[in-house]
Amino acid sequence: MFGRLFRRGGNDDAIPxxxxxxxxxxxxxxxxxxxxxxxxxxxxxxxxxxxxMVLVLRRLGSGDAEMRAIGQTVFDQFCTEMDRSLREMGVGDLGVPKRMRKIGEVFYGRSAAFDTALAEGDAAGLAESLARNIPAAEGREVAADALAAYMIASDASLKAQSKAQLLASELDFADPATFLQDETSHVDQPTAGQTD
Structure with missing residues (x-):
């Protein structure tokens, strides 16, 4: 069940x-x-x-050649972990490539949508993309406006960090708890749908 997704991988490169x-x-x-x-x-x-991943790769991709190379290695590790997780879930050798292609399509689709909205400062467009694609807890809907504000703040915070801080893995994400919506805005709402 994607167990490896939530613990550090075995990449030999310590920074990625x-x-x-x-x-x-x-x-x-x-x-x-x-x-x-x-x-x-x-x-x-x-x-x-x-x-x-999109937030961090966006920041690394805006840096020098070393940072871009590290970003590629981080992405490669993500792919390796996804492959391993699929196999742990019982997906066979013939099914893994198809599932990995799907995962790649999802990642690149999200990356393109999020990156465009972040680059343009389009909070409404980002929130719309999040509401459309992020699965919600049962009986609720994703607090998309708050999540978009969190992403925008995190993007700015990561952009302000130095290369040394980033390569020391001191990723300065915003605190998501500071962007919460009014509790009444997401109680007893229908579950948001998920698209690819």
Whole structure:
């Protein structure tokens, strides 16, 4: 059940492994599930990891050649962990490539949508994409506006960090608990649908 997705991988390169570990740790921030209503399921956790991967790879991709290379290695580790997780779930050798292609399509789709919205400062567009794609906890809907504000703040915070801080895995994400919506806005709402 994607167990490896939530612990550090075995990459021999310490910096990408530490960065990936920090991404996974932030994706498990309780406020994302308890208050922003991301489904605490395999799909919800996967989407939370993808969201934070996009933020970090966006920052690394804006850096020098070394940072871009590290970003590629972080992404490669993500793919390796996904492959291993699928096999742990019992997906056979013939089925893994097809599932991995699907995962790649999902990642690149999310990455393109999120990156465009972040680059344009389009909070409404980002919230719309999040509401459409992030699975919600049962009986609720994702607090998409709050989640978009969290992503925008995290993007700005990561952008302000130095290369030394980033390579030390000191990823300065915003605190998701500071972007919560009014509790009455997401109680007894229908579950948001998920698209690919």
């Amino acid at each position: 492994s530490a960065l990936y570990g920090a991404i996974v740790a932030q994706s498990r921030a309780p406020a994302l599930y308890r208050d922003m209503n991301v489904a605490d399921t395999v799909d919800g956790r996967f989407e939370a990891v993808v969201l934070h």
